[in-house]
Amino acid sequence: MTTIATRSPADVAISVAATIDGIFAMIDGWRDLLEEQLAPAPALTTQAIDPLVEAFAVPAVSGETLLTGAGFVAAPGALTDAEWHLAWWLGTTGSTHGVRRLATIDDPTHEQFRDYTALEWWRVPQATGTRHLTGPYVDYVCTDDYTVTITTPVVRDGAMIGVVGADALVDRLERVLLPVLRAGETPATLVNASGRVVTSTDARREPGSMLRDDDLTAAVRALSPVPVRLPGGTSVLACGDTSLALVVGS
Template identity: 40%
Template sequence: MTTEADRLAQQASERLEPAYVLLDRIAGEVLRSRPVRAPLSEANLSGLQRLLADLVADEPLAWGMGFIAAPLIVDGLERYLVWWQRQNTRVARLRLNFDPTSVDVYDYLQMDWFQLPQRGQARVAYGPYVDYSGSDMYTVTAAVPVVADGVFLGVAGADLVVGEIERRLLEVLHGATADAVIINTERRVVAANTPRWIVGSRLPTMPQAGDFREVAELPLGIGWVLALADPAAG
């Protein structure tokens, strides 16, 4: 039997699904750009560059998107990233420091949003967090692996606007008949329809039946959980 939590979790997933549709488009463009008998080079990615610029300009859910390559995949480089982001009304390519001898090197190979797809997780939503090492923005990084012939080429990623995520999820939670909250994989509150839970705060444990009236994982495949509870006493 479908519960209220199941129904709301499905609706919440539908609000965020467009981000992963875009990531699949980016991954598909990377795969189409690969030469048949030569290594992938930046010159092959001109179509991807145009696609990214257009997507970032048009999608309010994400302020940055791109392809983050595994070592040696593009032009034999240890680190390679093609990433476009929006700043106010301007869209431009982001340039980061990949010099391993530098104190402010951007070492994405050590970051969870890169490592989880590398280990085979089909969809990742890391955060919300402040990206101090990259953009200094409060964001959720969504990512999917890019794989060809069993070889991990890298990650298609997007930095999502936290305020837009919360707005879309609240549209769903306001339809709940009880206090409702959505929690990420780190037990942090992503959205709630009541001040009972503060966005960004962390629950002591993941919601479970017995502690909450109903609990359902979002079918989006990112490990986020929606929980319904009776109103707090007092």
């Protein structure tokens, strides 16, 4: 007789958190570095910021890694020599090899200019003052693929001067997280705080889709560390402080 070991939802949530926490901790370290290095600078310039960002972003997206992009995005007007500025590096995706800097259009009068302050990965950290996981969404700017973006504010003299963060392709995250979810006792779905599916053992819940049940969505947004049981047998619990939630059961 063959015995298949299964893990409790709490154990699965802990394992998910351990994977995502590593990315969060790295990004928090980048924030701390920028805040420390830029604090004594008489003025903020692209020449001062870009080498600092390149030094951590390029290694982060080089080789076999979950990350496909990393860098810093400046708050409009925060730099003395550029009204709008992105210092963002992209790693290997598909048939592309090596690391390259993301080409951007920083002229607001250009027809292809995009105001990044309207995007979720910028808006939420600016409003909350804390890190945020956006997605999955199709990243038409960098990868043309399903992506999650993690960003956190960088502060100088009490004001946010930009966000630092990273992108991860959903299919790369799935390679790591799906085996963890499949080891659980029941079918499991990993969602962000808005109820958007990151990955799932249920084929009906595709990455990027939204949970439609109001009670389920409310439980996800509550992000309780203790399983919240809903009618029908579904349970929801937070994956540490990652802002992700584990939905288990039908």
